[in-house]
Amino acid sequence: SQKIEQNSEALNIQEGKTATLTCNYTNYSPAYLQWYRQDPGRGPVFLLLIRENEKEKRKERLKVTFDTTLKQSLFHITASQPADSATYLCALESEGSYIPTFGRGTSLIVHP
Amino acid sequence: DAEITQSPRHKITETGRQVTLACHQTWNHNNMFWYRQDLGHGLRLIHYSYGVHDTNKGEVSDGYSVSRSNTEDLPLTLESAASSQTSVYFCASSATSTGAYGYTFGSGTRLTVV
Numbered sequence: 001s002q003k004i005e006q007n008s009e010a011l012n013i014q015e016g017k018t019a020t021l022t023c024n025y026t027n028y029s030p031a032y033l034q035w036y037r038q039d040p041g042r043g044p045v046f047l048l049l050i051r052e053n054e055k056e057k058r059k060e061r062l063k064v065t066f067d068t069t070l071k072q073s074l075f076h077i078t079a080s081q082p083a084d085s086a087t088y089l090c091a092l093e094s095e096g097s098y099i100p101t102f103g104r105g106t107s108l109i110v111h112p
Numbered sequence: 113d114a115e116i117t118q119s120p121r122h123k124i125t126e127t128g129r130q131v132t133l134a135c136h137q138t139w140n141h142n143n144m145f146w147y148r149q150d151l152g153h154g155l156r157l158i159h160y161s162y163g164v165h166d167t168n169k170g171e172v173s174d175g176y177s178v179s180r181s182n183t184e185d186l187p188l189t190l191e192s193a194a195s196s197q198t199s200v201y202f203c204a205s206s207a208t209s210t211g212a213y214g215y216t217f218g219s220g221t222r223l224t225v226v
Binding site: 032034036041042043044045046081089091099100101102103104105 | 146147152153154155157160164170177212213214215216217218219220
């Protein structure tokens, strides 16, 4: 069966460090992989999208990598700030389906 | 500014009642989606629509229905509310039939069925 796995344990890091979040998947042929940020009591907010034929995408302090051989995406936040504390969700769209399926998210806590 | 709004933000209803959650977007997006979010399950797709008069079932559609009479609105109806439908409901929209530009979400409706 298809699975998207994100670490359920919260990631605690110190301000200024790089946060790295992982999204693993099985039994998908992804066309797109997306990352979202969700704050408590709010809807997810789209951050970045990476296509299956792209290895890396950057946006300001954010970087996403996509390894279709390892079936994994890494999401990096450099120079992290307490304001980056939130839950981060990854979402996959398969070739031909194009309906996003979401992981359960990983909570990031950045300590001042 | 374009936006996607959900109403109400909070709703308490009794078991067996019919409930309708509203979703309105001014992005002029063709594609609209309803998800529910529960602890331990993440976001699960209920129904989606690719345009006016088009509706499709998602992963957890039992007990829910939608209708699309215009581009802006996709109301979600719980035919006979059950306690298992207590959840946070999110509406989303996208410009393309693929997620090539991501999805825009509303702020959610927290529904409690007592």
